[in-house]
Amino acid sequence: MLCVFVLGFVHPYTTAIVTQQGYAAEQSRRGQDSTQQDLIIDSFLVEGKVGEKSPIELFTAQSTDITESDRLLLDSWHRSFIGLFAIAKIEGDRLELRNWLTDKYYLIQPNNNQSLQAILRLKIGEILLVRIAPITDIYWTFFGQYTLLGKLGQPKLAIAIGNFKEKHKHYLYSDAPELLEAAWQSVSQYHEQFIDFFGCDEITLPGYQLNQKIGEFQELISEQRLAALGMNQNKSLSELADEAGVSEAEIEAAIKETGADSKLVSQIFNKRNGNGKMVMPKIDLPAELKKAEQVTAISHPRWGQMFLPTYTKFQTLLTTENWRTIEGAEKLIRHYLEDKNINAFIWHRLAENYPHSLENLLQDYLQRPEFSLVNDLDQLLQEYNKPINPDLPEIASVPIHLHELFQSAVVEVNKSKPKDKKPKKSIKGFQ
Numbered sequence: 001m002l003c004v005f006v007l008g009f010v011h012p013y014t015t016a017i018v019t020q021q022g023y024a025a026e027q028s029r030r031g032q033d034s035t036q037q038d039l040i041i042d043s044f045l046v047e048g049k050v051g052e053k054s055p056i057e058l059f060t061a062q063s064t065d066i067t068e069s070d071r072l073l074l075d076s077w078h079r080s081f082i083g084l085f086a087i088a089k090i091e092g093d094r095l096e097l098r099n100w101l102t103d104k105y106y107l108i109q110p111n112n113n114q115s116l117q118a119i120l121r122l123k124i125g126e127i128l129l130v131r132i133a134p135i136t137d138i139y140w141t142f143f144g145q146y147t148l149l150g151k152l153g154q155p156k157l158a159i160a161i162g163n164f165k166e167k168h169k170h171y172l173y174s175d176a177p178e179l180l181e182a183a184w185q186s187v188s189q190y191h192e193q194f195i196d197f198f199g200c201d202e203i204t205l206p207g208y209q210l211n212q213k214i215g216e217f218q219e220l221i222s223e224q225r226l227a228a229l230g231m232n233q234n235k236s237l238s239e240l241a242d243e244a245g246v247s248e249a250e251i252e253a254a255i256k257e258t259g260a261d262s263k264l265v266s267q268i269f270n271k272r273n274g275n276g277k278m279v280m281p282k283i284d285l286p287a288e289l290k291k292a293e294q295v296t297a298i299s300h301p302r303w304g305q306m307f308l309p310t311y312t313k314f315q316t317l318l319t320t321e322n323w324r325t326i327e328g329a330e331k332l333i334r335h336y337l338e339d340k341n342i343n344a345f346i347w348h349r350l351a352e353n354y355p356h357s358l359e360n361l362l363q364d365y366l367q368r369p370e371f372s373l374v375n376d377l378d379q380l381l382q383e384y385n386k387p388i389n390p391d392l393p394e395i396a397s398v399p400i401h402l403h404e405l406f407q408s409a410v411v412e413v414n415k416s417k418p419k420d421k422k423p424k425k426s427i428k429g430f431q
Helices: 002-021 023-029 034-047 055-062 068-079 113-119 154-167 177-198 207-228 237-244 248-258 266-272 311-319 329-338 344-353 355-366 373-383 400-416
Strands: 081-091 094-099 104-108 126-134 139-142 147-151 202-205 295-300 304-308
Touching (some): 034 126, 154 400, 177 207, 207 295, 295 311, 304 344, 311 329, 311 355, 329 355
Antiparallel strands (some): 202 295
């Protein structure tokens, strides 16, 4: 009964102080909408701070009559996390949930009669968005209300995972730190390979040429990975299949589904040979960038890879004596402030390369003559909803089960399209 009592006591208390601390407002700036407010309150219980303590820590400090085991239970709730779960089993009043983001399973025990009645209406295969918290070494429970998404086919599930990735970046691999570490390592490795291939961390080319170069770059990476596995890229599919312990038909089917050639099936061999659990997503420039007159590609070991069709134009603003003489200058500055793809790293790079001219430009544009890059830039970026620290970039490697889900979703979407229409090979989520 402790779960029910504490949640009943702390939630109103938390609701009263959450606005004072600005936690909900901060989460809203990160893309939350009104339907996420309950999750925000639940998150504040374990992640928010009142002074230097979380609401749960405040509760235990003020409650002198609870047992040591109860205190340990409450402290364990700091391990709670939000996930996108599929119902794998229903056994009486208990559920087995699969976290789709990490492929980990959890046994759920309801903590009150209301949750029990709700569980009785659930069905195997349905998808839940919910925060769960541990109550024993074996069992977890719902920490707040869940959102029922129903049974989802592969395309809709892929979209749901993409939405989760967008709205709940902090919880992407929250119960699998090894996957998160591997994903971040892949970003750093990709950056090093980018520099090895292009000779620097920044390159500007016409869009169609850059797309070709990125394709060559990724093909080289795939060849290097196959070589690291001891595979000869010049061998036939049948020879590769024999060595990998799979059938030629399996390889051909995978190639057909992914749209790749025989050199780009390393994920198959990685899986069969137990060499890692992550797969690098394919990067393909959007159509508008392929057609752009110039596109600047910039790589960073944490922020990932950025493609900017107007970077040289913005540099021109900073190297011109009077930026207002350039047509469309104000629109371009506003775009750089408002567009989420122009991240804090880009602004800090410009500040490092053009400190005086950028400071003068912003003083003039913002009508803030006292504006200082050193003191005020980060605050300005936060005003425009730009995180100061990077989230996991799109180029990060993803778990194999998610990669396969999205590839299957793309195949299913393409099959449902009329044959006279060109199939789309992307779907929102992990590409």
